[in-house]
Amino acid sequence: MKPLIILRPAPGAGRTADKAMAMGLAVRLCPLFAAEALACTPPPAGDFDALLVTSAQTVRFGGAALRAYRTLPTYAVGAATAEALREEGFADPVAGDGDASAIAARIAADGHRALLHLSGEAVAPMDAGPLRVTRIPIYRMMPLSCDPLDLSGGVLLVHSAVAGARLAEIVPENQRATCDVVAISPAALAACGSGWGSAQAADAPNDAAVLALARRLCE
Known part of the structure; x- marks a missing residue:
């Protein structure tokens, strides 16, 4: 084998x-790679009508900054990220089953427009469609x-x-x-x-x- x-x-x-x-x-x-946290000052939750998290590492390193967004409709790129969000107190994150562009289309179809995207420093390309996306890097990967x-x-x-x-x-x-x-x-x-x-x-x-x-x- x-x-x-x-x-x-x-x-x-x-x-x-x-x-x-x-x-x-x-x-x-x-x-x-190994992940390490980045210093950041995420904007107020009231500036957005939805949250996108595209990595469980974001949940791992988000800490108190991430918890400030628990009242927003929350979307995860996949099931593992959604489960990590639930463990951090997010009641009902929507889990995608494709890539970031697919979950962005779902967010837009649900009627949201101002989107906060918490992510790693490097991200895969995402077709945001009509979404107005603010991306905040929470961590980076060190080789x-x-x-x-x-x-x-x-x-x-x-x-x-x-x-x-x-x-x-x-x-x-x-x-x-x-x-x-x-x-x-x-x-x-x-x-x-x-x-x-x-x-x-x-x-x-x-x-x-x-x-x-x-x-x-x-x-």
Whole structure:
């Protein structure tokens, strides 16, 4: 069995690892980034009619600043982020099942216009449509060192385009053929570059789809 190598940072890496081990996969953690908080002064909640959170890391580092927005209609890009918001006292966050553009369309369809987007320093492109978006970075991802030999022969899980670009930096193209790449989205896959033993994007941007694809490659 090939090892499944999870490249995402904590705490998401731990959640993915638990699911993978429950499937009987041999798991290794090799995070390419670690998150750290940014100093910020978020604006008053009264300036907005909805809140968007596109990462569970935002919830992790938001603290009191995030809790100030619990009265706003709140949207999360996915189920994991919505669950993290519920744990912080957000009563009924709406969870998307696509990318940031998809949840932005849902927010607009619900009639909101002034949107506060709490996020990381780097974000994926988002089609905001009619929304007036104020984005406040709450955290940033700091790159970690990784020996390409630690990745050799594994099935590599890539959870973002930023991680894909970092992976392409770490592993020279002439050393990629022994690795298989499974990415959470076409954008994440494209960022990984070429030369891998195989490279595929999951058919949905979530852990269930990523791990189902990875299992077939590991076995």
